Amino acid sequence: MLSSADWAAISLTLKLASLTTLLLLLIGTPIAWWLAYTRSKLKPAIGAVVSLPLVLPPTVLGFYMLLLMGPNGWIGQFTQALGLGTLPFTFTGLLVASVLYSMPFVVQPVQNAFEAIGPRPLEVAATLRASPLKTFFAVALPLARPGFITGAILGFAHTVGEFGVVLMIGGNIPGKTRVVSVQIFNHVEEMEYLHAHWLAGGMVVLSFLVLLALYVLNPNPRKG
Amino acid sequence: MLQDIRNTPETAASGIQIQLAVAFPAFKLEVDLALPGRGVTALFGHSGSGKTTLLRCLAGLEKAPQARIHINGTCWQDGSHVVPTHQRALGYVFQEASLFPHLSVRKNLAFGQTGAAATESRQILEHTAERLGIAHLLERSPGKLSGGERQRVAIARALLTNPQILLMDEPLAALDLKRKQEILPYLERLHDELEIPMIYVSHSPDEVARLADHLVLLNKGQVVASGPLQETLARIDLPAVFADDAGVVLDTTIGAHDEQDRLSRLDFSGGHIFVGRRDRPLGQKMRCRIHARDVSLTLQRQEDTSILNLVPGLVVDIAETDNPANVLVRLDANGTPLLARITRRSLRLLDLHPGKAVWAQIKAVALLD
Numbered sequence: 001m002l003s004s005a006d007w008a009a010i011s012l013t014l015k016l017a018s019l020t021t022l023l024l025l026l027i028g029t030p031i032a033w034w035l036a037y038t039r040s041k042l043k044p045a046i047g048a049v050v051s052l053p054l055v056l057p058p059t060v061l062g063f064y065m066l067l068l069m070g071p072n073g074w075i076g077q078f079t080q081a082l083g084l085g086t087l088p089f090t091f092t093g094l095l096v097a098s099v100l101y102s103m104p105f106v107v108q109p110v111q112n113a114f115e116a117i118g119p120r121p122l123e124v125a126a127t128l129r130a131s132p133l134k135t136f137f138a139v140a141l142p143l144a145r146p147g148f149i150t151g152a153i154l155g156f157a158h159t160v161g162e163f164g165v166v167l168m169i170g171g172n173i174p175g176k177t178r179v180v181s182v183q184i185f186n187h188v189e190e191m192e193y194l195h196a197h198w199l200a201g202g203m204v205v206l207s208f209l210v211l212l213a214l215y216v217l218n219p220n221p222r223k224g
Numbered sequence: 225m226l227q228d229i230r231n232t233p234e235t236a237a238s239g240i241q242i243q244l245a246v247a248f249p250a251f252k253l254e255v256d257l258a259l260p261g262r263g264v265t266a267l268f269g270h271s272g273s274g275k276t277t278l279l280r281c282l283a284g285l286e287k288a289p290q291a292r293i294h295i296n297g298t299c300w301q302d303g304s305h306v307v308p309t310h311q312r313a314l315g316y317v318f319q320e321a322s323l324f325p326h327l328s329v330r331k332n333l334a335f336g337q338t339g340a341a342a343t344e345s346r347q348i349l350e351h352t353a354e355r356l357g358i359a360h361l362l363e364r365s366p367g368k369l370s371g372g373e374r375q376r377v378a379i380a381r382a383l384l385t386n387p388q389i390l391l392m393d394e395p396l397a398a399l400d401l402k403r404k405q406e407i408l409p410y411l412e413r414l415h416d417e418l419e420i421p422m423i424y425v426s427h428s429p430d431e432v433a434r435l436a437d438h439l440v441l442l443n444k445g446q447v448v449a450s451g452p453l454q455e456t457l458a459r460i461d462l463p464a465v466f467a468d469d470a471g472v473v474l475d476t477t478i479g480a481h482d483e484q485d486r487l488s489r490l491d492f493s494g495g496h497i498f499v500g501r502r503d504r505p506l507g508q509k510m511r512c513r514i515h516a517r518d519v520s521l522t523l524q525r526q527e528d529t530s531i532l533n534l535v536p537g538l539v540v541d542i543a544e545t546d547n548p549a550n551v552l553v554r555l556d557a558n559g560t561p562l563l564a565r566i567t568r569r570s571l572r573l574l575d576l577h578p579g580k581a582v583w584a585q586i587k588a589v590a591l592l593d
Contacts (some may be wrong), residue, residue: 120322123285126309127316128336129385135310138335142326 002198008175009183009199012204016091016179017159020098024106024155025148028101032107038115051104058101060170069169070160087169094170094177100167102158106151113147114140146218153217157210160203231327240265240421244281244291253277253445259438261296264415264422266453267438268429274445279393282423283316284309295389296421298559315382315390323366329377330362336385336503349384356380356410372403376410377432380453390414390422396431429469433457433513434592458561460543460552470517470545470552472563473592478508487532494557497533499589511592516552518588519564523574525583533586537562539576555584 002010006101035047053061068075075096076086087093117140127134141148163181170177172209180199187196240259245252253274254513259265267275280286282293284306293300295314300307323332333353353359356376366374375395382390395411396404408431414422415435426432432439432453435586439456441448449456456462458472476490476497486501490510502510525534537555545552551571555562562584 120318120320121324122310124316124318124322124324125335126285127283127314127385128381129310129338130336131310137322143324145326 003195005178006175006180006183006195006199009178009180010202012091012158012175012177013179016094017156018100019095020102021106021152021156023095024102025152028103028106028151028155029110029148031103032110033114035107035111048185050107053101054104058164059168062097062165063081065165066168067095068095071222089169089171089173089177091176094166094179097165097169098159098162100165102155102161102221105154105158109147109150109154110144111147113144113150116147117143117182121165127136134213149217150214153210153214157207161207238296240296241292241421242278242282244278244288244293246275246277246281246286246288246291251445255445255447255590257440257447257450257495259423259440259450260421262419262421263437264424264435265438265440266432266463267423267425267442268427268432268442269442270427272441272444275427275442276393277445278442279391279423279425282392283314286314298388313386313388315385315387315443317375317378317382317390317392317395319394321366321371321378322340323369323374323377323381325366327366328362329364329366329369331357331422332377333362333381333384338386350495352380352384355413371401372398372406375399375403375407379407379410379414387420389420390418392422392424394425394427396428397426403573408434433471433473434511454561458554458563460541460554460563468517469515470563470565471513472516472561473511473513474560476510476512478502478506478510480506492560494537494562495535495562497535497586499591500529502591513590513592514562514586515588515590516563516565518586519562520587521553521555521564521566521570521574521576521582522585523582526585529585531585531587533589535562535584535586537582538579538582539582542571542576542577555582557584 031050035043035050066088067073069079070076071080071086079085079087087096121143122135123140125139130138161181163185166177166179166182172178172182180203184196184199184203187193187199227271238261240257240261242255242257242259245254251272251274252431255278267278269275277286281288282300284300288301290303291301291302298313299305300312323329324335327335330349333349334345337349341421350359350362353362356379358373358376358380361369361373361377366377369377379395396407399407411436424431424435436453438451439453440450441456449459449462454473454475474490474492476492478488479491479496480497481487481501482489483501487498488500488502488504489496489498490512499512504510515572516562525536535557537557539553540556540561543552543554547567549567550565553564553566553571553576555564564584574582
């Protein structure tokens with residue numbers, strides 16, 4: 001069965017995935033809105049940067065994050081100046097890396113959903129005296145709801161599944177940065193296949209349930 | 225040019241003034257218009273003439289740098305001073321109803337409702353819904369409505385914002401004939417009851433003839449003509465925008481009913497015409513349309529003819545038509561303009577020229593109410 005170390009890894013994983021998803025909905029929504037409606041020439045470049053984690057090996061992303069957040073990196077110097085120390089090998093560092101790593105999984109569905117709304121409902125809202133803020137909350141958000149559901153589920157699931165970035169940034173500190181995927185790795189390293197099975201099997205079931213929920217809630221992903 | 229206009233003293237507080245010049249990839253919209261501050265102004269033109277773009281500029285949905293837009297004394301744009309769309313007191317009806325799919329009909333109607341306390345605004349909402357015949361649909365979702373019902377909800381929703389002006393962009397164009405017939409009576413009621421001006425974009429001569437008081441003809445982004453409907457329709461110097469639909473609109477009053485022959489007499493300044501018995505009270509206004517192709521001319525009053533409607537008038541002007549065999553003759557029937565389309569041969573044989581007295585034989589009258 002599951003040991004207390006396993007449970008600690010599970011609770012840490014869920015905490016990391018929940019916080020990442022929450023932050024991504026907050027940060028990703030304005031980015032998705034901007035990408036959906038901007039006429040700026042920077043749009044392709046920003047879109048490509050947001051999507052980079054889709055194609056890069058997690059180790060590459062983790063490597064540069066490690067350098068950036070380290071004592072000599074920009075982020076590291078910034079956090080040190082604030083008196084926060086450096087982020088690598090902390091939960092916060094893991095969270096920052098996860099947000100970047102899972103960004104495209106939230107931004108893209110939300111951006112697609114905003115684009116699918118088209119300009120008309122927003123124009124209608126403006127002719128009905130809705131301020132841009134009211135238009136956003138009363139029209140754009142509800143109409144883009146399927147995109148938010150998809151984005152939240154994918155962002156959560158993808159964070160649960162990350163491994164390479166965690167190893168590079170967070171290492172393997174029990175209770176602080178040791179998430180389920182790393183814990184499985186430890187079990188396998190130590191030939192504890194039964195323990196590995198419980199955790200790995202649990203991940204398979206959880207992932208299946210998450211994706212099942214996604215398809216049930218959102219039967220037509222093209223609309224999302 | 226626009227610079228000069230801005231420096232002129234404040235124009236009259238009533239009426240609608242629009243000056244704008246916007247270059248688009250396909251065409252250039254260049255407009256300097258003064259429109260009446262009441263009644264229905266139709267923006268008429270073929271597709272691509274810029275009429276929808278002009279309406280969108282008026283609403284602020286399209287950027288029009290350096291434009292100048294004043295609505296009955298309220299400035300919506302004066303050069304770089306631009307009031308954003310959501311702060312303009314307008315009602316806008318799009319070609320497609322564009323209801324919010326995530327809100328019920330009632331919530332769609334309430335979305336832009338302004339200017340009243342909760343209980344009162346609920347009453348106003350329900351009253352407006354009744355006026356447009358959608359009171360029984362309030363709790364439905366927009367997806368469950370027919371095209372005609374949806375457009376009536378859109379019109380009610382626009383009215384409920386308590387606008388200073390109603391802008392309509394071909395509200396009937398996306399509907400089939402049956403749905404159009406279903407909505408037109410409501411639009412006509414609006415025409416009669418509405419205190420605020422309405423600008424109605426259309427490419428249908430029939431809708432324009434039924435609804436408009438003032439007509440603006442647009443062609444390739446330029447204003448070809450702007451004036452009262454009757455006068456402008458009767459102008460024969462304009463390019464053949466209406467082509468085969470050339471004709472005039474008469475505003476008449478029901479003068480008498482003839483029960484024996486089942487006829488109603490419609491009076492206007494040029495005389496009267498008879499139409500099939502209408503079940504309307506005496507004195508009621510009736511608008512009708514007479515196509516130039518349905519009017520022939522004689523020099524003497526014909527006694528032995530089956531044509532009922534004979535109106536005397538003077539030839540004012542003669543113009544060419546698309547068809548070289550035909551000409552368009554404009555008559556003045558005691559102040560009411562009439563158009564007749566006759567052959568070039570008849571013109572020569574009858575020796576028609578400006579000032580000549582003739583009788584117009586009207587073969588068909590289309591009643592528009």
